[in-house]
Amino acid sequence: MYLASLGKLALGSRLKALSDHFYGAADEVYRTLGAPIESRWLPVLRYLWDSGPSTVTDVAKAIGQTHSAVSQLTDKLVRGGMVRRRRDLADGRRTVLVLTDKAQDALAALGPTWCAVRRGVAASLGEHAVRLLDAIAACERALQDRPVAGSILAEHAAIKAMPLEIVPYAPALREHFYRLNAQWLERHFRIEDIDRAVLSDPERHILQPGGTIFFARLGEEVIGTCALLQESPGVFELTKMGVDETFRGLGAGRRLLDACIAEFHRRNGRTLFLESNSRLATAVRMYERAGFVMQPSVRPGSHYERADVYMIYRQGA
Structure with missing residues (x-):
């Protein structure tokens, strides 16, 4: 595989390829089983389902995406009838995201699908799935302590x-x-x-x-x-x-x-x-x-x- 030959230089590209593969697999499963959601919606929908009404800022921070990315995804979810925006009851100056009844019903019916996803990933990847999740968690912690862009720029300055x-x-x-x-x-x-x-x-x-x-x-x-x-x-x-x-x-x-x-x-x-x-x-x-x-x-x-x-x-x- 060509990207593998580039090592750390293509880390982002290889992770994107893996991400696209998993997104595509999940979307195929959702379509086949008639679930009215898309895989890229899951982080926002699941967070709102678990945590209740939340601001875009809170969602972005919780799922590790940019404010802009979550805001754009929210627009799609609003158009799809899955999320609505409303004034925060505790602070009228803030807008929060709330799941619609349509979204609540869709998510409530996905228990068996998510169980199958967990088991299917384990069957496909075996012990690699556990190691991958552990490695991702370790990378996330490391990046919080030292963002990679800053490290790269520091190394570039040292090389020059x-x-x-x-x-x-x-x-x-x-x-x-x-x-x-x-x-x-x-x-x-x-x-x-x-x-x-x-x-x-x-x-x-x-x-x-x-x-x-x-x-x-x-x-x-x-x-x-x-x-x-x-x-x-x-x-x-x-x-x-x-x-x-x-x-x-x-x-x-x-x-x-x-x-x-x-x-x-x-x-x-x-x-x-x-x-x-x-x-x-x-x-x-x-x-x-x-x-x-x-x-x-x-x-x-x-x-x-x-x-x-x-x-x-x-x-x-």
Whole structure:
């Protein structure tokens, strides 16, 4: 499932998908059994049934929805003859929501249906239902103590405040060279034999022939890498660039690219080329802005099955 691959980034979307599934299932049950309500009405109707006449504010607070959402739903319930608005008998300045006789009769007849819902959910989800309810309760308590929007914004500020460093290869960083490249290869293509060989032994395949490897480090996290491979004296390939998807948008890719180009110049290189794939449009545009020029055909003798883009660096292009 694609959303599952996004982890916490798609938490809201996955919860919405689950919510829509349960709403749809409940509505199907209500329609089949002839119950004159909709699943999305239940929180408001049930709260008024249990608590008696209440303001929109009280209902919204009790069921964890916004005042606007409850007010809009109330309009639908009023039009459907399930709820009416009246002046609060104890405080004429306030308006309260009251169930109509139609709603009272409908809810009173739903006992067997709600019993079936509880049993059906248990039969369908088994012990997962209990764990899910416990997890939801724990999340609700945690969000009361620390709202998620504030936490996200605080983390974003902390990330933006961290210095982004470009550092040379060190043995302690070797595992990150494989991890970062394998991440995007597995996502977009596959790890070819040549990739596996180079990524598993970068000292032999990149450093010993006269190449170099750079890493982008954000605080204590290694978030990107790129290599400059010397194919022959003065001829270099820009290769094995990968940036952790979690940290894209911080400029790590361009910083790594600039570091490799600067190293190419420092070594008085004659030719700098790269191979890529046209599906990676964002990366290709970055290479073009850095001075790489698209060639009319793939590189002769290319080692990569996925390569359909061949670019050569032209200083000042």
